[in-house]
Amino acid sequence: MEKDGESGKPRQAISSTSRKSNTSAQGWHYQAASAEACRKEAIEMTTLITGGAGYIGSITTQLIRSTGRGVVVLDTLENGHRKAVGDAPFVQGDIADTELVERICREHDVDEVVHFAAYKAVGESMENPSKYFQNNVTGSQKLFDALSRVGVERVVFSSTAGVYGTPDTVPVREDADPRCESVYAETKLMIEKTLGWYSRTTNMRHVCLRYFNAAGATTDSTLGEDWRYSQNLIPHVMKALLGHAPALKVFGNDFPTPDGTGVRDYIHVEDLASAHVAALDHLKNNGESITCNVGTGFGTSVMDIITTTEQITGKKVPYEVVGRRAGDPAECYADPSLINKTFGWSPTRSLDDIIATAYAWHSTHPAGHDS
Numbered sequence: 001m002e003k004d005g006e007s008g009k010p011r012q013a014i015s016s017t018s019r020k021s022n023t024s025a026q027g028w029h030y031q032a033a034s035a036e037a038c039r040k041e042a043i044e045m046t047t048l049i050t051g052g053a054g055y056i057g058s059i060t061t062q063l064i065r066s067t068g069r070g071v072v073v074l075d076t077l078e079n080g081h082r083k084a085v086g087d088a089p090f091v092q093g094d095i096a097d098t099e100l101v102e103r104i105c106r107e108h109d110v111d112e113v114v115h116f117a118a119y120k121a122v123g124e125s126m127e128n129p130s131k132y133f134q135n136n137v138t139g140s141q142k143l144f145d146a147l148s149r150v151g152v153e154r155v156v157f158s159s160t161a162g163v164y165g166t167p168d169t170v171p172v173r174e175d176a177d178p179r180c181e182s183v184y185a186e187t188k189l190m191i192e193k194t195l196g197w198y199s200r201t202t203n204m205r206h207v208c209l210r211y212f213n214a215a216g217a218t219t220d221s222t223l224g225e226d227w228r229y230s231q232n233l234i235p236h237v238m239k240a241l242l243g244h245a246p247a248l249k250v251f252g253n254d255f256p257t258p259d260g261t262g263v264r265d266y267i268h269v270e271d272l273a274s275a276h277v278a279a280l281d282h283l284k285n286n287g288e289s290i291t292c293n294v295g296t297g298f299g300t301s302v303m304d305i306i307t308t309t310e311q312i313t314g315k316k317v318p319y320e321v322v323g324r325r326a327g328d329p330a331e332c333y334a335d336p337s338l339i340n341k342t343f344g345w346s347p348t349r350s351l352d353d354i355i356a357t358a359y360a361w362h363s364t365h366p367a368g369h370d371s
Helices: 033-042 055-066 098-107 122-127 129-150 183-201 235-242 269-282 302-313 337-343 350-362
Strands: 046-052 070-075 090-092 111-115 155-160 206-212 214-216 246-252 266-268 289-294 319-322
Touching: 033 302, 046 055, 046 098, 055 070, 055 090, 055 111, 055 269, 070 098, 090 266, 098 129, 111 129, 111 206, 111 269, 122 129, 122 183, 122 235, 129 183, 155 269, 214 319, 235 246, 235 302, 235 350, 246 302, 266 269, 266 350, 289 337, 302 350, 337 350
Parallel strands: 046 070, 046 111, 070 090, 111 155, 155 206, 206 289, 214 266, 246 319
Antiparallel strands: none
């Protein structure tokens, strides 16, 4: 048994295993009030979503709108897609443009913010650190300044489990020492710390969500990840499966894991989106600032992903095993106890759901939203 870092009460450690059922073993979930009740309560509430034209941002935007909240999306479209926003109010611009941010907040009467906007390519961040510090850290600081000036005091921030680096133990808890192994991860940790100081020195309150591995697409196949720009495993599995790329490269099969391949925590993107709604509701209900893992609590290996993809699609995934990549941990998966306890949130979709929705999306959108 492990002890909760805040309450001192014991909590059950979560084992590394593939998940196949439609709900997690713990049976956790986040259930908002009924749609009608949400619309009545939130009809006058507006959420600014920075980076809302990206993969996770667009799907979260769609879910936030379904609760009855109004939204306005701010995105440069450097990596996002205008089509992904649909008919939601949209402004093309940069978070560092403080005058623009203030004008948006005033004109749309913004109450709260979900902050996705950031560069996120790990390799590029090591080659061009200045770009990442300037955009991610300085841009975020300017955003928070603008929000403070117009009285917007609730922020949900898109962080990353990358701040943990190679963890000593799994599942990883929020009180694990940060060990950033890339400039990208370091920028996310710096933004978390910046928000912490804003919360201590102003009326701003925040939730930092440390994502593990977002995957899958919407159930109706209208929104998903563009494999042309993705560094994530599952889009590359689908790309090889569907004949749009050579054999998938499996980086190492000699890790100290059950099948020798790396183990990660894959969370369905719609579950991840629901965690943002839970975080917004927490802040709306006067909840305190907090940092939470967003994962399933289950470890899934690369070979698990390949095998499940073959079972779901009935097709073989061409792959070849190559050497490990420097810095890749053997396994990293979340302890999601804190977000469950605080928000009542839990994932409800399985690995099968991730693979099935990803396959449906990529089969019909080989060029992403340009298909």
